[in-house]
Amino acid sequence: MNPLELADARPGPAFTVTFDGRELVALPGQTVAAALWAAGVTSWRTTRGEGRPRGVFCGIGVCFDCLVTVNGRPNQRACLVPVEPGDAIRTQEGTGHDD
Amino acid sequence: MTDTSRRERSPRLAVIGAGPAGLAAALAAARHGLRVTLIDAAPEAGGQFYRQPAAGLGARRPQALHHRRRSWERLRAGLDRQITAGLVTHLRDHHVWCVTGAQRSGFTVHALLGPEQEQPVEVRADAVLLATGGYEKVLPFPGWTLPGVVTAGGAQAMLKGGLVLPGRTAVVAGTGPLLLPVATGLAAAGARVAALVESADPRAVVRRSPALAAQPHKLAEGARYAARLLRHGVRTLVHHAVVEAHGDQRLEAVTVAALDATGRVGPGTRRRIGCDTLAVGHGMLPHTDLAEALGCRLDGAAVHVDDEQRTDVPGVWAAGEATGIGGAELALAEGHIAGRSAAVRLSGREPDPRGWAGAARIRAGLRRFAAAMDDAYAPPAHWAEQVTDDTVVCRCEEVTGGTVRRAVTELGAGDVRTVKLLTRAGMGWCQGRMCGPAVAGLAGCPETAARRPFARPVPLGVLARAGTTEDEQ
Numbered sequence: 001m002n003p004l005e006l007a008d009a010r011p012g013p014a015f016t017v018t019f020d021g022r023e024l025v026a027l028p029g030q031t032v033a034a035a036l037w038a039a040g041v042t043s044w045r046t047t048r049g050e051g052r053p054r055g056v057f058c059g060i061g062v063c064f065d066c067l068v069t070v071n072g073r074p075n076q077r078a079c080l081v082p083v084e085p086g087d088a089i090r091t092q093e094g095t096g097h098d099d
Numbered sequence: 100m101t102d103t104s105r106r107e108r109s110p111r112l113a114v115i116g117a118g119p120a121g122l123a124a125a126l127a128a129a130r131h132g133l134r135v136t137l138i139d140a141a142p143e144a145g146g147q148f149y150r151q152p153a154a155g156l157g158a159r160r161p162q163a164l165h166h167r168r169r170s171w172e173r174l175r176a177g178l179d180r181q182i183t184a185g186l187v188t189h190l191r192d193h194h195v196w197c198v199t200g201a202q203r204s205g206f207t208v209h210a211l212l213g214p215e216q217e218q219p220v221e222v223r224a225d226a227v228l229l230a231t232g233g234y235e236k237v238l239p240f241p242g243w244t245l246p247g248v249v250t251a252g253g254a255q256a257m258l259k260g261g262l263v264l265p266g267r268t269a270v271v272a273g274t275g276p277l278l279l280p281v282a283t284g285l286a287a288a289g290a291r292v293a294a295l296v297e298s299a300d301p302r303a304v305v306r307r308s309p310a311l312a313a314q315p316h317k318l319a320e321g322a323r324y325a326a327r328l329l330r331h332g333v334r335t336l337v338h339h340a341v342v343e344a345h346g347d348q349r350l351e352a353v354t355v356a357a358l359d360a361t362g363r364v365g366p367g368t369r370r371r372i373g374c375d376t377l378a379v380g381h382g383m384l385p386h387t388d389l390a391e392a393l394g395c396r397l398d399g400a401a402v403h404v405d406d407e408q409r410t411d412v413p414g415v416w417a418a419g420e421a422t423g424i425g426g427a428e429l430a431l432a433e434g435h436i437a438g439r440s441a442a443v444r445l446s447g448r449e450p451d452p453r454g455w456a457g458a459a460r461i462r463a464g465l466r467r468f469a470a471a472m473d474d475a476y477a478p479p480a481h482w483a484e485q486v487t488d489d490t491v492v493c494r495c496e497e498v499t500g501g502t503v504r505r506a507v508t509e510l511g512a513g514d515v516r517t518v519k520l521l522t523r524a525g526m527g528w529c530q531g532r533m534c535g536p537a538v539a540g541l542a543g544c545p546e547t548a549a550r551r552p553f554a555r556p557v558p559l560g561v562l563a564r565a566g567t568t569e570d571e572q
Contacts (some may be wrong), residue, residue, distance in 0.1 A: 001289035003262040008160035015507055029155025034261025036514040042265055042349055043246035049497040053348050057267065057494070057533075059142070059253025062146060062234045064528030065494055073215075079257070082142075082153075082212040 015085035019044070026083045033059070033066055033078035036089070044068045044078065048094040068092050109134055112207050112438075113224035115195050115389060118146020119427040120419025120434035121230030122174045126227070129186040129436030133445060136222055137178075138188055138208060140194045144172065145180060146232055147252065148427040150259045159294045162261050164284055167427065171396040185549035193220060197565075198227055198389050202414030211557065219561040226414045226445055227393075227404065228437055230430075231386035231554075233420035237254050237273070238381050238482050239500070241490045247350030249405045251281040264290050266375030270353050272296035272341040273380040275476045276426075279324035281378055286331035293372050295333055296338045296355050298362075299476045307447055309446035310471035317468060342369065352379055362480035383424040384536070390417060397548055398423075399555045406438035406459070407450065409470060416441050427468035432462040483540050490505045492541065493534040495527020503541045518542045525549075528556065 012028040016030075019041060026035035032059050036044060043053035045067050058064040059079050066078040071088050074096025083089075109132060114125045123139045137144070143151055149171045152158035162168045181187035193210040199444060200206035209220040211414060215535060234252045242248070249257075249265060251273060257263055268291045271282040282295045287471055304311070309517035311318060343354040357368035387395075388403040395410040401423040404410055408418050408473040418437040419430035435458045443450035452459065486492065488501030506521040515538060518524060524538045525531025530551050531538070539546040 001287070003164070003258055003264060004156070006163045007156070007158040007262055008158060008163075009152065009262055010157040012155055012157065022345040025232050027156060029153030029157075029262070029263050031153075034257060035263050037257065037261070038262040047497055051499075052449065053493075054187065054244065055172045055244050056232070056249055056253060058235065058250050059147060059232065059256040062531050063250075063494065067528070076215070079253075 015081060017087040019089045019092055027081070029035040030083050031079055032068060032070060032076070032081045032083045032087070032089060036078065040077060043091075044089070045092045046094065051094075055065075067096070069096050100490055110225040111136060111223070112226050112228055112441050113138060113206065113222055114228045114438075115139075115198070115208065115229060116146065116230035116232055116419070116421075117141070117144040117189070118230060118232050118419065119148055119174075120232070120421075120430035120437075121228070122178060123416055123431045123434030124228050124230055124438035124441075125187055126174065126177045126181060126440065127435045129181040129184075130441045131515075132440055132443045133186075133438075133494055134189060135181070135187045136208075136224060138190045138193045138195055138210060139489050140192065142173070142191050144189060144191075147256060147542055148430075149174070149337070150256060152262055153260055156262055158262070164262075164288070166280065170431070174462055181352070188529055190220075193222075194555055195389060196555045196557050197392055202226070206414065211555070211561065216455065216555070217558055217561070220563065221565075226416070226441055228441055229390050229410075229415065229417040229421055230419045230434060231389055231421045233279075233383040233385045233424055234381050234532060235380045236536055237379055237533065238484050239490055239492050240341060240482075240532070240542070241487050242346065242350075242353075243344055243379070243490050245344050245346045245350045246348070247346065247375050248344050248377045248379065251277050251378040251487070254376070254378035255281045255284055258284055258288055262288075264288055264376070266350075267291060268293055268374045269376035270296060270341065270355075270374045271378045272355070273354070274298045274478055275380060275382045276321070276381070276472060277380055277546065279321065279328070281380075282333055283331065284453075285325050285376075285378065286328070286333055287566030292328075292331065292333045292378065293374050294355065295335045296339045296341055297335065298358060298479045300338045300358075303477075304475040307471040307475050310467050311475075313464060314468045317342040333449050340364070340479050340482070341377065341379065342484075345371070350375055358479050364479075364481075382473075382476065383420060384532075385421045385424065387421060387548070387549045390421065391548060392417070392548055392552060392554070397415050400546070400548075406452065407438065408433055409438035411539065423466070423469070424473070425465055429462060429465040429469060432458040432465065436462065453478060456514070486537070486541060488509065491536050493522075493524035493527065495529055495533070496523040496525075498522045498524040498534075500541055503538055507542045511540065513544065515539050515542065515544050515547055
């Protein structure tokens with residue numbers, strides 16, 4: 001059993017995005033965070049101070065731990081932003097403004 | 100006078116939040132003649148409780164992960180009817196950051212559009228109803244910042260909305276009634292739930308049994324979840340806590356320990372459980388930022404309301420978790436009363452509470468139930484002993500337990516605000532929402548209202564232009 005089977009999901013056509021240059025398959029309707037989780041990725045930010053990995057924590061847009069760079073824009077909350085075909089998602093290092 | 104012109108002259112209520120409280124309020128107000136603007140941050144109505152799989156995922160059996168499907172369908176149908184009738188306008192993807200104004204001059208709701216939250220929108224209304232809901236409280240422990248550690252509600256939101264799991268083997272831990280549906284949801288969706296770790300002492304639940312037994316349907320709901328856990332073979336450890344999460348780049352295991360009668364970790368009871376996911380929560384907190392900025396009085400952590408769900412600021416009502424954590428059913432009753440009160444009062448009449456006596460009875464019973472649950476489910480009394488000096492407490496600013504303690508013992512901080520100024524704990528992106536209770540607990544100071552001027556980060560350009568942007572109905 002997986003969640004898609006449980007809900008009998010028949011999503012629209014899957015599409016490709018990239019995460020740090022690697023191609024991933026995403027489904028319409030998913031957030032960036034959901035697409036990354038589905039691909040087995042759980043961290044996409046390193047902290048400003050200690051450079052520690054972070055990913056989803058609160059999942060509802062309150063904690064800002066899941067910040068990520070999407071199409072060159074840093075500080076996007078992965079748990080809120082819908083994933084779009086062709087998105088270039090990058091691990092956000094620190095403030096995301098040093099790349 | 101035509102219907103249209105009558106409608107344009109009737110007062111407008113802005114309902115902020117489209118969860119159970121906001122939906123019930125919007126429908127009650129519209130049925131009693133108000134024009135309602137329902138403003139919500141999500142792409143679809145429902146809030147956290149009625150969260151649906153994203154439309155693009157084409158779920159044909161959304162009820163598999165859904166709570167109270169029938170009450171949701173009733174609300175959804177009612178909303179559609181009122182939108183078609185032109186009485187309710189539903190503004191989606193509107194992230195409200197502030198409400199300004201007063202009853203005499205009218206109110207302005209300031210929001211940012213869409214997930215990027217840069218484009219500003221202002222919505223005008225004669226009155227405001229705050230149904231802003233709540234968020235989860237998590238107390239820190241070593242390793243809680245590792246990827247794979249998520250809030251219990253976060254795991255549930257990602258599962259219900261995105262139909263995804265963060266890993267294969269999960270531990271669900273903390274305290275409170277939310278842990279049961281989270282554990283059963285994860286198990287039903289195919290995760291192996293290695294343990295449900297609840298820190299409350301079952302004897303505390305039994306002691307409050309009269310207040311709990313007065314709501315037999317709620318107890319039956321708990322029993323159904325317990326039966327599902329058994330069916331999925333989930334082991335439940337009561338009066339236990341997760342005391343550490345292990346891993347380097349991501350979660351690999353947790354250490355759980357038994358609690359003694361005083362709530363301390365019992366010696367020699369630690370054991371390790373392998374897992375790649377920890378869903379953890381220690382209860383809920385009300386979202387009160389918008390109410391605080393309007394000057395509404397708080398009772399403890401929640402917005403103070405009277406029997407009609409009015410705050411102490413004229414023209415501002417509040418309902419649901421914002422006025423005290425109590426669950427979706429209580430939020431529906433409070434929203435209904437708030438919406439009716441607003442409708443009658445905005446038409447210049449005095450409401451007759453007998454009109455909502457049924458909802459008031461439900462509200463009274465569920466508030467007693469919520470108070471008993473709140474007593475029964477408490478984090479371990481000595482949780483702070485598990486927070487080592489190198490444990491990160493403020494996740495945003497990476498402030499450790501040791502730094503917070505030194506602010507008190509060496510620098511003489513005597514209140515949360517001083518701790519924040521000395522350490523930066525609570526000054527990051529989340530504005531202390533995640534670390535507030537922990538910082539207060541570690542510093543040994545009472546938790547005080549955060550008094551955030553805005554409910555979310557606002558681009559400086561938007562702030563500079565506030566009050567000059569185009570209106571939206």
